[in-house]
Amino acid sequence: MRxxxxxxxxxxxxxxxxxxxxxxxxxxxxxxASFEVQHYAAMAELRKKDG
Known part of the structure; x- marks a missing residue:
């Protein structure tokens, strides 16, 4: 959370x-006292346009 x-x-x-x-x-x-934390991850691949 932090x-x-x-x-x-x-x-x-x-x-x-x-x-x-x-x-x-x-x-x-x-x-x-005990629980599972569901994680979510996302990734984006960005490219600079030529010109």
């Missing part, structure tokens, strides 16, 4: 620590 939402790149170290604390507390309340 990397896909830009949390680590857009906040100070202190703000990231607070975000992680709050996020882990939320997960402890709403998520099961």
């Amino acid at each position: 990397s896909c939402r830009g949390v680590g790149a857009s906040l100070s170290a202190e703000a990231v620590a607070q975000w992680e604390k709050e996020h882990l507390a939320l997960l402890a309340q709403i998520a099961p």
Whole structure:
């Protein structure tokens, strides 16, 4: 969650620590102890047009 939402790149170290604390507390309340995370990946190959 931190990397896909830009949390680590857009906040100070202190703000990231607070975000992680709050996020882990939320997960402890709403998520099961073990679960699978489905991932999705996409790739695009871009080429510069000549001319």
